[in-house]
Amino acid sequence: MAGGGERRKKTLTQPSPASGRGLKGHFEPDAPASGRGLSKRAEPDARRQSLIEATARVLARDGATGASVRPIAVEAGVSPGLINHYFAGIDALIAATYSAVGEQVSNALAAAVAAAGNDPRARLTAYVTASFAPPIADRALLATWIAFWSLTGKPQIAERHDAIYARYREDLEALLADCGIAPADRRLTAIAITALVDGLWLELCLSPDSFTADEARGLAERQLESYFVRSANSDR
Amino acid sequence: MAGGGERRKKTLTQPSPASGRGLKGHFEPDAPASGRGLSKRAEPDARRQSLIEATARVLARDGATGASVRPIAVEAGVSPGLINHYFAGIDALIAATYSAVGEQVSNALAAAVAAAGNDPRARLTAYVTASFAPPIADRALLATWIAFWSLTGKPQIAERHDAIYARYREDLEALLADCGIAPADRRLTAIAITALVDGLWLELCLSPDSFTADEARGLAERQLESYFVRSANSDR
DNA sequence: AACCTTATTATACGATCGTTCAACAAGCAA
DNA sequence: TTGCTTGTTGAACGATCGTATAATAAGGTT
Numbered sequence: 001m002a003g004g005g006e007r008r009k010k011t012l013t014q015p016s017p018a019s020g021r022g023l024k025g026h027f028e029p030d031a032p033a034s035g036r037g038l039s040k041r042a043e044p045d046a047r048r049q050s051l052i053e054a055t056a057r058v059l060a061r062d063g064a065t066g067a068s069v070r071p072i073a074v075e076a077g078v079s080p081g082l083i084n085h086y087f088a089g090i091d092a093l094i095a096a097t098y099s100a101v102g103e104q105v106s107n108a109l110a111a112a113v114a115a116a117g118n119d120p121r122a123r124l125t126a127y128v129t130a131s132f133a134p135p136i137a138d139r140a141l142l143a144t145w146i147a148f149w150s151l152t153g154k155p156q157i158a159e160r161h162d163a164i165y166a167r168y169r170e171d172l173e174a175l176l177a178d179c180g181i182a183p184a185d186r187r188l189t190a191i192a193i194t195a196l197v198d199g200l201w202l203e204l205c206l207s208p209d210s211f212t213a214d215e216a217r218g219l220a221e222r223q224l225e226s227y228f229v230r231s232a233n234s235d236r
Numbered sequence: 237m238a239g240g241g242e243r244r245k246k247t248l249t250q251p252s253p254a255s256g257r258g259l260k261g262h263f264e265p266d267a268p269a270s271g272r273g274l275s276k277r278a279e280p281d282a283r284r285q286s287l288i289e290a291t292a293r294v295l296a297r298d299g300a301t302g303a304s305v306r307p308i309a310v311e312a313g314v315s316p317g318l319i320n321h322y323f324a325g326i327d328a329l330i331a332a333t334y335s336a337v338g339e340q341v342s343n344a345l346a347a348a349v350a351a352a353g354n355d356p357r358a359r360l361t362a363y364v365t366a367s368f369a370p371p372i373a374d375r376a377l378l379a380t381w382i383a384f385w386s387l388t389g390k391p392q393i394a395e396r397h398d399a400i401y402a403r404y405r406e407d408l409e410a411l412l413a414d415c416g417i418a419p420a421d422r423r424l425t426a427i428a429i430t431a432l433v434d435g436l437w438l439e440l441c442l443s444p445d446s447f448t449a450d451e452a453r454g455l456a457e458r459q460l461e462s463y464f465v466r467s468a469n470s471d472r
Numbered sequence: 473a474a475c476c477t478t479a480t481t482a483t484a485c486g487a488t489c490g491t492t493c494a495a496c497a498a499g500c501a502a
Numbered sequence: 503t504t505g506c507t508t509g510t511t512g513a514a515c516g517a518t519c520g521t522a523t524a525a526t527a528a529g530g531t532t
Contacts (some may be wrong), residue, residue: 040498040509040510042509044509063389064300064301064386065300065301068488068489068490069489069490069491070488070489070490078510078511079510079511079512080490080491080511080512081491081492081493081510081511081512081513082509082510083490083491084491084492085508085510086509089490089491090489090490090491091490143386143389146382146385146386147386149382149385149442150300150301150379150382150383150386153299153379158443161442161443162443162445162446165439165443166446169446188447188451188454188455191436191439191446191451191455192432192436192455192458192459194435194439195431195432195434195436195438195439196428196431196432196435197435198431198434198435198438198439199430199431199432199433199434199435199436199438200427200428200431202385202431202434202435202438203401203427203430203431203434206385206388207394207397207398207401209398210401210402210405210427211424211427215427218424219424219427219428219431223428223459223462226459226462278479280478280479304518304519304520305519305520305521306518306519306520314480314481315480315481315482316481316482316520316521317480317481317482317483317521317522317523318479318480318481319520319521320520320521320522321478321479321480322479325520325521326519326521473532474531474532475530475531475532476529476530476532477528477529477530478527478529478530479526479527479528479529480525480526480528481524481525481526481527482523482524482525482526483522483523483524484521484522484523484524485520485521485522485523486519486520486521487518487519487520488518488519488520489516489517489518489519490515490516490517490518491514491515491516492513492514492515493513493514493515494511494512494514495510495512495513496509496510496511496512497509497510497511498507498509498510499506499507499508499509500505500506500507500508501504501505501506501507502503502504502505502506
């Protein structure tokens with residue numbers, strides 16, 4: 001919508017006085033911004049990934065309001081124009097970051113399950129309580145997540161949200177199945193557990209003084225127990 | 237750095253063609269924005285209230301990103317400068333709106349409880365399930381709430397959040413007490429119920445296709461039951 | 473009437489927003 | 503070497519952000 005299309009012919013024809021190399025001067029000669037190297041002519045995939053990671057860091061640090069083109073470019077050690085070379089716009093970059101962060105969270109949960117051994121109940125508990133320990137229980141991750149929620153008005157972002165949450169519930173349903181929860185109960189049980197965990201996680205990050213991570217873990221475990229008690233009663 | 241600061245001198249020196257009264261032109265002559273009258277020299281308290289309500293409407297419509305001075309002023313049928321006359325800044329206005337909307341929600345829940353009659357269990361159920369019906373279960377209200385969450389980095393907003401949630405849990409604890417939940421259990425029970433309801437409410441508003449309001453209500457009711465079953469067992 | 477107080481408007485400022493684009497630079501092919 | 507492709511820069515645009523402020527308008531007091 002912004003930016004014209006014809007005015008440039010005259011304006012920029014004469015080269016600007018000091019535009020030899022540009023960016024370099026603002027940073028350490030070869031290590032831009034925050035440690036990421038990648039200063040020149042990166043592999044397209046690596047550059048895309050680096051931009052996504054920079055966006056995630058900015059979202060975690062400054063939330064939705066701070067995640068604008070220039071700060072992200074600075075964080076990535078790159079000029080602002082480059083973002084539009086790799087992504088259709090800032091919204092597309094943020095959407096891609098949503099998917100990437102969602103994947104990371106998913107991996108962290110999977111790791112917690114894997115570390116729990118082979119007992120189905122232990123694996124389920126691990127999956128559920130992982131949200132109350134690092135790296136999930138993290139104020140910065142919540143800020144990132146809220147930023148995504150605040151953008152679900154755009155269909156592009158809403159799609160990612162649905163996909164990420166659907167997968168979360170799918171994983172949970174599989175774990176419930178391994179624990180012997182009846183197929184007809186799995187869907188709603190997964191929804192309830194997801195909601196409880198989300199709500200506890202949200203409030204735990206938002207105002208950590210109202211209860212502790214241990215209390216949250218205890219509440220989630222009790223909720224799980226109640227499903228098995230009920231299931232045992234109705235099965236018999 | 238961009239845009240320059242010198243070109244404006246010319247651009248804006250001549251007043252915009254139709255700026256006798258300014259805002260008026262966009263709307264009905266004497267009923268600015270959305271029905272609020274109050275066009276000139278209002279009582280300070282009424283004006284403050286009208287600005288807060290306009291902010292709430294804009295937050296509901298456009299979320300956190302859209303809640304900036306000018307759109308709010310348009311919604312209130314007022315010039316942008318007036319906002320800084322009544323509030324220390326846009327952040328203060330939004331904080332005040334948080335309190336006001338929190339109060340409204342609180343009132344809506346109280347009304348649901350009052351409508352439920354005298355049976356303590358019915359009153360508790362009404363309080364809990366009111367979140368899955370209008371006016372609470374509303375995409376626009378969620379957008380408002382997410383906007384507040386996204387600002388909890390600022391201490392001013394975080395305080396309001398803590399106060400609002402503390403009150404929510406207090407009310408819930410009182411209802412639990414009426415239902416005979418042991419004093420020692422009330423705090424954590426209230427936290428768990430709040431979390432479940434919040435999580436269900438969040439996802440119900442965010443992606444309404446994953447489950448229905450009725451299902452959410454059913455899940456919340458079952459959770460309540462489980463607390464009474466447990467309590468009955470341990471009491472006897 | 474003249475005066476004072478204050479609600480309100482309208483405009484301006486400097487900063488920053490997302491996007492565009494001509495120019496520069498790096499690597500590869502011929 | 504010369505060309506060609508393309509990653510990359512830096513500057514500019516128009517829009518909009520939050521805030522400040524001089525001028526105007528309204529109401530009340532004397």
